[in-house]
Amino acid sequence: MDSTLQLDHVLIWVNKDAPEIEIFKESGFTSIISGRHPGQGTSGKYIFFLNFYIELLYISDSIEALNNLDNFGCNYIERSKWRVNKSSPFGLGIKMLSFNKDRIPFDYFEYKASWMSKDGLLMARDNINFRDPLVFLLHPYMEFPNYDSIEEMLRDDKPETFKKNHIHDNGTKKLTSYKINVKTKSGLSKTCYELKRNGINIVKGDEDTLELTFDNNINKKEIDLRPNLPVLIRY
Numbered sequence: 746m747d748s749t750l751q752l753d754h755v756l757i758w759v760n761k762d763a764p765e766i767e768i769f770k771e772s773g774f775t776s777i778i779s780g781r782h783p784g785q786g787t788s789g790k791y792i793f794f795l796n797f798y799i800e801l802l803y804i805s806d807s808i809e810a811l812n813n814l815d816n817f818g819c820n821y822i823e824r825s826k827w828r829v830n831k832s833s834p835f836g837l838g839i840k841m842l843s844f845n846k847d848r849i850p851f852d853y854f855e856y857k858a859s860w861m862s863k864d865g866l867l868m869a870r871d872n873i874n875f876r877d878p879l880v881f882l883l884h885p886y887m888e889f890p891n892y893d894s895i896e897e898m899l900r901d902d903k904p905e906t907f908k909k910n911h912i913h914d915n916g917t918k919k920l921t922s923y924k925i926n927v928k929t930k931s932g933l934s935k936t937c938y939e940l941k942r943n944g945i946n947i948v949k950g951d952e953d954t955l956e957l958t959f960d961n962n963i964n965k966k967e968i969d970l971r972p973n974l975p976v977l978i979r980y
Contacts, residue, residue, distance in 0.1 A: 748944030749842055749850075752923060753889050755955060756789070756800040756836035756879070757974055758825045763790040763801040765973055772968045772978075773915025784859040786810030787821065793910045794959065795892040797920040802836070816856060819872040824879060833953055834975055835925065836879035839945065840888045849882060850939040856881070871936040877927065878947075880936055894918075915964075917980045922958040926950030 759765045766777060774792050781788040786809030790801040804810050804825050814820055827834040841848065849867060857865035866887075869880035892898040895918060899908055911918075925947040927937060933949055941947050952975060959980040970976040 749848065750839050750882075750940060750943040750945050751842060752797065752837065752920075752945060753840040753883055754798045754800055754838040755925075755957075756802045756838065757955070757976065758827055758832075758834050758836075759790075759801045759803050759974070761803050761805065763803055765970070766790045766801060768968070768970055768973060772966075773913055774917065775914040776910045776912055778910055781805065782858060782860050784809065785813055785817075785821075791910075793889075794917065795895070795898055795911060795919045796889070798889055799957075800836075800838075813858075816858070817872075818854060818856065818868050818870065819875070819879070824875055830875070832875035833878045833927070835953065835955060836881070837925070837940070837945070837947075839880065839882045839940070840885075841882065844885050850943050851880070851936040853882065862886070869936045871934055874934060876929065877934050877937055878925065880940065915966075915980065917959045920957060920959055921961045922946075924948060924956040926952060926954040926956070928953045 769792060776793060778791045779788070780791060786804055786806035787802055788805035789803065792799040804822055807822060810821050823830060824832045826832065852870040853867045854870060855865045856868045863886055864884040867882040871877055872879050890901070898911055923946055927933065927947060927950060929949050933941060933947070937947050954975045954977065956977045962979040964980055966980055968978040
């Protein structure tokens with residue numbers, strides 16, 4: 746397998762204002778920030794780790810989102826309704842080990858929004874298929890930092906608020922493994938197949954389920970967010 750791609754972050758579509766965040770808080774994931782995407786009609790809650798983050802994304806302004814559908818390349822409003830229309834509940838933010846547009850292994854177009862300081866997101870054209878996860882590749886300036894330890898993160902030249910948002914009451918630090926299960930009666934779509942072939946652990950499954958393991962499950966604990974969210978977290 747050619748590991749040219751890595752998982753930068755995942756987004757999970759949630760209800761407005763992300764009430765699902767309370768499940769995370771109850772389990773000790775306590776460093777949580779909020780953000781808004783001007784011009785998109787979306788907002789999110791973010792949970793940072795040393796090498797990865799979770800984005801709980803929701804439609805905060807349906808009119809703004811509706812006016813942006815052509816730019817998205819797919820219907821974010823319909824994707825957010827995955828509980829009733831069987832869309833995938835996930836989005837995958839991907840980064841390349843060595844960024845090169847010529848080596849992106851799926852068809853894409855560039856999505857630009859006002860909140861982006863430079864280049865936009867490289868959105869998979871397969872995103873029009875709601876059964877697959879939303880897939881987008883980030884330019885290097887948008888990639889999330891990758892730290893080996895809390896000490897390395899604290900030494901970095903980042904704002905103190907950024908550093909504080911990596912410290913959780915339950916001590917969770919790094920994503921060490923993951924699996925993205927995609928419900929499909931046939932094989933993986935072209936884009937999902939290319940993600941798998943290039944290093945992303947995405948597999949055909951009976952249900953859409955995201956499995957995240959932090960710190961090699963050192964505490965032997967598990968959070969099963971189902972049925973609220975199809976997510977299993979081990980830490």
